[in-house]
Amino acid sequence: xxxxxxxxxxxxxxxxxxxxxxxxxxxxxxxxxxxxxxxxxxxxxxxxxxxxxxxxxxxxxxxxxxxxxxxxxxxxxxxxxxxxxxxxxxxxxxxxxxxxxxxxxxxxxxxxxxxxxxxxxxxxxxxxxxxxxxxxxxxxxxxxxxxxxxxxxxxxxxxxxxxxxxxxxxxxxxxxxxxxxxxxxxxxxxxxxxxxxxxxxxxxxxxxxxxxxxxxxxxxxxxxxxxxxxxxxxxxxxxxxxxxxxxxxxxxxxxxxxxxxxxxxxxxxxxxxxxxxxxxxxxxxxxxxxxxxxxxxxxxxxxxxxxxxxxxxxxxxxxxxxxxxxxxxxxxxxxxxxxxxxxxxxxxxxxxxxxxxxxxxxxxxxxxxxxxxxxxxxxxxxxxxxxxxxxxxxxxxxx
Amino acid sequence: xxxxxxxxxxxxxxxxxxxxxxxxxxxxxxxxxxxxxxxxxxxxxxxxxxxxxxxxxxxxxxxxxxxxxxxxxxxxxxxxxxxxxxxxxxxxxxxxxxxxxxxxxxxxxxxxxxxxxxxxxxxxxxxxxxxxxxxxxxxxxxxxxxxxxxxxxxxxxxxxxxxxxxxxxxxxxxxxxxxxxxxxxxxxxxxxxxxxxxxxxxxxxxxxxxxxxxxxxxxxxxxxxxxxxxxxxxxxxxxxxxxxxxxxxxxxxxxxxxxxxxxxxxxxxxxxxxxxxxxxxxxxxxxxxxxxxxxxxxxxxxxxxxxxxxxxxxxxxxxxxxxxxxxxxxxxxxxxxxxxxxxxxxxxxxxxxxxxxxxxxxxxxxxxxxxxxxxxx
Ligand SMILES: [Zn+2]
Numbered sequence: 001x002x003x004x005x006x007x008x009x010x011x012x013x014x015x016x017x018x019x020x021x022x023x024x025x026x027x028x029x030x031x032x033x034x035x036x037x038x039x040x041x042x043x044x045x046x047x048x049x050x051x052x053x054x055x056x057x058x059x060x061x062x063x064x065x066x067x068x069x070x071x072x073x074x075x076x077x078x079x080x081x082x083x084x085x086x087x088x089x090x091x092x093x094x095x096x097x098x099x100x101x102x103x104x105x106x107x108x109x110x111x112x113x114x115x116x117x118x119x120x121x122x123x124x125x126x127x128x129x130x131x132x133x134x135x136x137x138x139x140x141x142x143x144x145x146x147x148x149x150x151x152x153x154x155x156x157x158x159x160x161x162x163x164x165x166x167x168x169x170x171x172x173x174x175x176x177x178x179x180x181x182x183x184x185x186x187x188x189x190x191x192x193x194x195x196x197x198x199x200x201x202x203x204x205x206x207x208x209x210x211x212x213x214x215x216x217x218x219x220x221x222x223x224x225x226x227x228x229x230x231x232x233x234x235x236x237x238x239x240x241x242x243x244x245x246x247x248x249x250x251x252x253x254x255x256x257x258x259x260x261x262x263x264x265x266x267x268x269x270x271x272x273x274x275x276x277x278x279x280x281x282x283x284x285x286x287x288x289x290x291x292x293x294x295x296x297x298x299x300x301x302x303x304x305x306x307x308x309x310x311x312x313x314x315x316x317x318x319x320x321x322x323x324x325x326x327x328x329x330x331x332x333x334x335x336x337x338x339x340x341x342x343x344x345x346x347x348x349x350x351x352x353x354x355x356x357x358x359x360x361x362x363x364x365x366x367x368x369x370x371x372x373x374x375x376x377x378x379x380x381x382x383x384x385x386x387x388x389x390x391x392x393x394x395x396x397x398x399x
Numbered sequence: 400x401x402x403x404x405x406x407x408x409x410x411x412x413x414x415x416x417x418x419x420x421x422x423x424x425x426x427x428x429x430x431x432x433x434x435x436x437x438x439x440x441x442x443x444x445x446x447x448x449x450x451x452x453x454x455x456x457x458x459x460x461x462x463x464x465x466x467x468x469x470x471x472x473x474x475x476x477x478x479x480x481x482x483x484x485x486x487x488x489x490x491x492x493x494x495x496x497x498x499x500x501x502x503x504x505x506x507x508x509x510x511x512x513x514x515x516x517x518x519x520x521x522x523x524x525x526x527x528x529x530x531x532x533x534x535x536x537x538x539x540x541x542x543x544x545x546x547x548x549x550x551x552x553x554x555x556x557x558x559x560x561x562x563x564x565x566x567x568x569x570x571x572x573x574x575x576x577x578x579x580x581x582x583x584x585x586x587x588x589x590x591x592x593x594x595x596x597x598x599x600x601x602x603x604x605x606x607x608x609x610x611x612x613x614x615x616x617x618x619x620x621x622x623x624x625x626x627x628x629x630x631x632x633x634x635x636x637x638x639x640x641x642x643x644x645x646x647x648x649x650x651x652x653x654x655x656x657x658x659x660x661x662x663x664x665x666x667x668x669x670x671x672x673x674x675x676x677x678x679x680x681x682x683x684x685x686x687x688x689x690x691x692x693x694x695x696x697x698x699x700x701x702x703x704x705x706x707x708x709x710x711x712x713x714x715x716x717x718x719x720x721x722x723x724x725x726x727x728x729x730x731x732x733x734x735x736x737x738x739x740x741x742x743x744x745x746x747x748x749x750x751x752x753x754x755x756x757x758x759x760x761x762x763x764x765x766x767x768x769x770x771x772x773x774x775x776x
Contacts (some may be wrong), residue, residue: 125696217543248481262537264538264541265540265544284544321487323487328488
């Protein structure tokens with residue numbers, strides 16, 4: 001056994017580096033399920049590698065050589081089926097199992113990482129679904145990179161799997177009602193042989209298209225900011241995101257939906273980026289999108305942010321707390337453009353694994369909720385203002 | 400009219416039907432209140448369900464109900480969301496073909512806040528011509544956003560029922576023609592006592608839940624309806640819609656608990672399970688539709704090559720799982736049981752599950768073959 005360096009955090013978390021992969025545990029004694037997550041870092045992938053990783057995730061959705069997804073679906077211990085998602089600089093795989101079933105969950109997850117089904121037929125199906133591209137303006141807005149050819153073949157997919165699915169890139173996390181070190185031990189005994197490193201080979205670039213139009217009549221404009229790394233800044237960004245655009249008593253609802261131009265969908269979110277969580281804002285509507293109009297909308301949004309009061313902050317704090325596993329069905333955190341972080345143990349395990357992978361620090365949702373109470377209206381106004389004033393604008397007109 | 404009879408039967412006396420964890424009561428106004436205590440839950444879900452009986456969309460009013468939902472959700476004082484969100488609460492409002500449902504899940508101590516919001520929503524309607532125009536524009540944007548599978552679902556219903564079972568999203572041009580009076584009348588019909596079901600489910604004792612539900616139901620508009628009836632239709636037909644690699648097939652069904660409905664639902668769930676498709680199935684009194692959306696690929700072809708006996712096992716498992724998921728969580732449980740009660744007092748998830756258990760291979764095979772032929776078309 002390798003050396004174990006332990007860090008006990010907030011009384012309920014354990015992080016260890018068993019040999020070379022990272023493992024953290026978030027003990028949640030009252031939870032009814034266990035969430036298990038693996039984040040595989042994919043630092044600076046080439047463009048074709050990014051396309052191949054998406055295809056790999058598609059293959060992994062069909063299961064592993066030990067457990068196909070159909071077989072997993074029939075297991076009574078499974079609470080939610082494995083999800084495989086490609087984000088900015090990582091692949092995330094997670095599932096949740098019933099209380100007491102950490103060993104079973106770790107075995108399924110381990111098999112997915114080290115024995116995915118990568119064969120010609122599975123690759124072909126996954127490629128075809130990638131080529132269809134984003135079907136809705138939402139995913140097109142947040143991820144306008146579309147791959148337009150199918151030169152992503154079996155060899156390329158296997159190459160990226162061997163290249164990135166290495167213990168040193170792997171950040172495991174478990175959250176749930178288990179004993180300290182139980183999940184760590186479960187993973188240690190479940191983990192199979194890692195794939196051999198690939199031989200050096202030269203592959204051609206994937207062809208890709210940066211979408212310049214939405215796939216439907218609904219267009220959108222989005223703003224994105226640089227990521228926040230410090231835990232307090234992440235908490236503040238989450239609150240700013242809620243005050244701006246989660247729910248109805250929000251800036252975007254007042255200014256955009258109730259304003260002069262009709263729009264049904266306006267949203268804000270935080271997504272993992274290279275070093276932390278980046279804030280995003282999006283407005284969706286039909287009809288022409290003129291840059292001058294967007295500039296006016298941005299001014300109106302800024303004017304509304306200036307009217308925020310302690311009541312705005314209190315509402316955001318309540319929505320954040322409840323959105324992470326209570327009475328509110330959403331929270332600002334997303335894994336990628338199509339998958340919300342969610343709530344409960346699946347969210348907690350994904351959040352802690354992502355934080356260690358992207359910023360090297362353990363931050364749990366529980367800590368985040370505590371930090372969200374130590375802030376001021378001015379702090380969250382500053383973050384919101386920065387997103388609206390300095391965020392990168394992306395415009396995707398409707399067809 | 401089956402429902403006409405029920406209203407007469409339950410009209411002017413209070414009838415309580417209880418088992419250990421559930422209680423249903425019909426109030427003198429005709430409203431049904433229902434409470435269920437769900438062990439191990441921390442939240443309680445409060446819901447109002449208005450039956451569309453006598454209030455269904457017609458070709459001339461297509462989408463008025465959807466507009467009504469948008470306006471009611473704002474509340475008579477137009478502050479529903481403000482009051483709820485500051486408490487971390489969320490109002491879900493949904494319009495289906497046969498019901499309109501409002502739901503808030505809260506901690507037991509927050510129930511009074513939700514009750515006040517629901518009472519305000521039922522108290523009347525704040526509708527001005529300007530607001531109607533604005534909401535019609537917003538609904539136009541909402542419709543433009545619907546997914547391809549949702550579009551196929553809408554199209555399958557149209558093929559099956561023509562103009563008789565109109566899509567609840569509506570027609571934005573017609574929605575803009577609604578008047579404040581037409582909407583106020585619609586609200587009174589849709590949520591009058593005889594059409595109203597209030598459910599309180601989850602972390603609550605049944606007798607307390609019933610009291611909370613009664614406080615909400617007391618705000619229902621009185622409506623001197625002579626008789627509220629469902630529209631009658633001619634015979635529907637099976638339907639199939641394709642675009643790109645995605646195809647939706649739908650087969651009309653009758654009442655929720657009829658053996659044929661159970662068989663067709665099981666066949667659709669089996670297909671969805673085997674081919675990773677999506678099922679759409681809303682319980683109805685009659686004139687329903689079970690549809691499944693799948694991709695034209697090897698997996699779907701392989702799904703159809705299963706024997707009916709093997710498919711029946713998958714269908715049973717998937718249906719049971721789906722139903723179990725619905726009835727073990729406060730919000731889903733209230734939504735399902737409330738909509739079932741809006742059709743008939745004897746409609747229960749357990750009745751449907753019994754039907755799933757008793758389903759014969761011959762009945763299932765017939766349904767399975769119907770879907771297979773429809774897919775092969
Ligand atoms: Zn709507």
